[in-house]
Amino acid sequence: MSGNRKIIGFMTAAFVAALGTVACVQATSENGSSAPKVVEESLVQDAKVQATGVPVDEKGWKEEPVIRDLRNPWGMQFLPDGKMLVTMLSGSLLKIDPKTGERIEITGLPEVTAIGQGGLMDVSLHPKFAENGWVYLTLAQGNGQGNHSVLARGKLVGNNLEGTQVIFTPNFKKPGGQHFGSRILWLPDGTLLMSLGDGGNPPNSMNGKFTRYYVQDMDSDLGKLLRLDENGKPPKDNPFVGQAGAMPEIFTLGHRNIQGLARDPISGRIYANEHGANGGDEINHIEKGKNYGWPKATFSREYSGPKITDDTSLPGMVDPLVAWTPCPAPSGLAIYTGDKMPNWKGDLFSGGLAGRDVRRIDLDKNGKVLGMTHMDMKERVRDVRMGPDGYLWVMLEGANGRISRIIPE
Numbered sequence: 142m143s144g145n146r147k148i149i150g151f152m153t154a155a156f157v158a159a160l161g162t163v164a165c166v167q168a169t170s171e172n173g174s175s176a177p178k179v180v181e182e183s184l185v186q187d188a189k190v191q192a193t194g195v196p197v198d199e200k201g202w203k204e205e206p207v208i209r210d211l212r213n214p215w216g217m218q219f220l221p222d223g224k225m226l227v228t229m230l231s232g233s234l235l236k237i238d239p240k241t242g243e244r245i246e247i248t249g250l251p252e253v254t255a256i257g258q259g260g261l262m263d264v265s266l267h268p269k270f271a272e273n274g275w276v277y278l279t280l281a282q283g284n285g286q287g288n289h290s291v292l293a294r295g296k297l298v299g300n301n302l303e304g305t306q307v308i309f310t311p312n313f314k315k316p317g318g319q320h321f322g323s324r325i326l327w328l329p330d331g332t333l334l335m336s337l338g339d340g341g342n343p344p345n346s347m348n349g350k351f352t353r354y355y356v357q358d359m360d361s362d363l364g365k366l367l368r369l370d371e372n373g374k375p376p377k378d379n380p381f382v383g384q385a386g387a388m389p390e391i392f393t394l395g396h397r398n399i400q401g402l403a404r405d406p407i408s409g410r411i412y413a414n415e416h417g418a419n420g421g422d423e424i425n426h427i428e429k430g431k432n433y434g435w436p437k438a439t440f441s442r443e444y445s446g447p448k449i450t451d452d453t454s455l456p457g458m459v460d461p462l463v464a465w466t467p468c469p470a471p472s473g474l475a476i477y478t479g480d481k482m483p484n485w486k487g488d489l490f491s492g493g494l495a496g497r498d499v500r501r502i503d504l505d506k507n508g509k510v511l512g513m514t515h516m517d518m519k520e521r522v523r524d525v526r527m528g529p530d531g532y533l534w535v536m537l538e539g540a541n542g543r544i545s546r547i548i549p550e
């Protein structure tokens with residue numbers, strides 16, 4: 142390791158939010174106080190990645206709130222006419238006009254179970270939405286004893302989803318209200334990626350085994366990134382098709398809970414962020430068929446303190462591009478592709494729930510991390526998207542739940 146070291150401030154346990162669905166707890170200092178302390182951060186990617194703390198402040202930006210009075214929003218998607226589809230975790234889908242503030246509730250949704258971190262989650266348009274009107278949703282179904290995230294779609298006609306159907310159901314039912322995954326990302330070949338979490342923290346179990354330990358099992362959809370066609374079926378060129386005992390929908394494995402997915406349209410690289418438990422949140426460069434390590438290799442610790450594993454890296458498993466301790470609890474991920482903030486072009490932007498920030502990961506054209514900064518949003522950040530206007534759009538939770546865009550200062 143060499144050079145480029147900075148002294149930066151830790152965020153504190155006070156940042157853990159009050160919504161009761163926090164999947165990632167901030168570490169307190171050793172004496173139990175929440176007073177800020179300093180740590181060294183290294184951004185140099187020699188040898189093994191190290192877990193780093195809160196990056197230095199990004200300069201030259203400000204938040205412009207556009208849509209206010211949202212209660213626990215989860216996902217957002219721009220429509221071709223400039224309006225937005227916005228999901229509420231509690232189960233409603235709104236069409237909102239950012240210009241006038243007009244909001245209309247969309248009807249025709251499938252049954253949604255709002256439980257803990259689960260409910261109505263991501264929303265995404267079919268790449269040929271202008272022709273076919275298909276809206277894709279991820280949502281929780283089931284009950285406290287057994288539930289999962291499913292993929293559904295319906296055709297948006299006026300303010301109603303017609304012919305709504307669940308088109309993919311995973312092969313597990315896990316208990317409790319944690320770790321639903323649920324981000325959607327379309328790929329240029331017309332298939333989509335959908336994330337699924339590890340089912341929850343111990344002692345959450347299925348058939349006498351912690352749900353976490355199904356993540357490395359190829360016959361389980363827990364803790365996987367799936368690749369599905371537009372009808373919710375596994376494409377024949379998925380990496381584990383034909384492998385005995387492996388689910389054909391699996392694209393990558395070894396994930397705890399992916400809450401952000403983005404693809405760089407220039408390089409074609411796919412990125413995901415995911416939650417660790419106590420420390421060890423990650424950004425990963427996603428490549429077909431690879432194993433991202435959870436829970437065998439991680440910087441994360443149990444919430445009670447002990448190590449989950451001695452290994453932060455293992456042969457045959459992919460190291461994260463970035464690891465963060467303490468946790469920002471990442472949610473929402475975007476590549477900046479606009480012209481309004483020229484320095485940001487091609488960089489990754491990762492929202493943070495516990496971190497209450499948006500972190501910029503400065504990437505070079507080869508995908509190497511050059512540095513990081515953060516924008517303190519002072520509210521839990523649930524989603525980050527590129528807007529058609531060339532600005533970065535951010536969805537914030539909390540009492541003042543809103544959607545804002547980031548504009549030059």
Ligand SMILES: [Ca+2]
Pocket residue numbers: 395423433434435438439459460461
């Ligand atoms: Ca990992």
